C-alpha cells in the first residue's frame with residue numbers, strides 16, 4: 729500500500745528471501761502507486777527488491793503506463809482474469825522459477841466495494857476454464873489470488889480449487905486473517921493475506937482524512953498515512969512434487 733508499502737518490502741524481503749530460500753515471490757500490487765494502481769516505475773522497483781510477479785485487483789488498470797506490461801505474456805504482472813473480454817491486460821501468466829513454471833491467476837470477487845457495479849465474469853467459471861485450458865502444461869505449482877470483499881467467497885474459492893491449486897489466497901481487506909492452513913485436498917489457503925505498509929491507519933489511509941467523512945459526512949480525500957508503525961504480511965508456502973502444498977507459514981512483522 730503506497731510508498732510506505734514499497735519501503736517495507738525493500739526492508740524485509742531481501743533477507744527473508746535469502747533466509748527462507750524462497751523460489752518465487754508474488755505480490756498483489758494494485759495499491760502500490762499512491763494507493764491506486766501501479767506505475768511502470770514502481771513495478772520495476774518491486775522487481776528489483778525481489779518481487780518476481782505481481783497480481784491485481786480492482787485498481788489494476790488505474791494507470792495507463794502499466795498496460796503494455798500487463799498485455800505482454802513475458803512481463804510478470806496481471807490484472808483480474810474475470811474482467812470482460814476486451815479489457816486490457818492478461819489475467820494469468822506463467823512465472824519462471826528454478827523449480828519450473830508456475831501458473832499465476834488473479835481473480836476478482838463478485839462484490840468489491842465501489843466497483844460492485846462494474847461488470848465482471850463469474851470467477852468460478854473463469855478459473856475452471858483457465859485450468860482446463862492449461863491442464864496439459866507441465867508446471868511446478870499453481871497460484872490463485874482472489875481479490876474479494878466477502879469472507880464467504882474467499883473461503884468457497886479455496887474449497888472449490890482444493891486439490892487443483894498449490895495456493896489460493898485472498899486479499900483486498902489489508903488485514904490478515906488467522907486461518908492459513910492446508911485444505912484436505914492439499915491446497916494452501918488463507919482468507920486474507922493482509923498488506924504491506926503503514927499499521928497505524930485505516931488500511932493505509934490516515935484516520936484524519938477518513939473520520940470527518942464518516943462522522944460528519946464531510947467531503948474529504950483519502951490521504952495516505954506515512955507516520956507510525958509499519959507492517960509486513962505474507963504467506964509462505966512450500967509446494968511438493970505433485971504441485972500441492974505441504975507447509976504454510978504466515979509471516980507478520982511490525983516495526
Ligand SMILES: [Fe+2]
Pocket residue numbers: 758785786787875900
Ligand atoms: Fe482492492
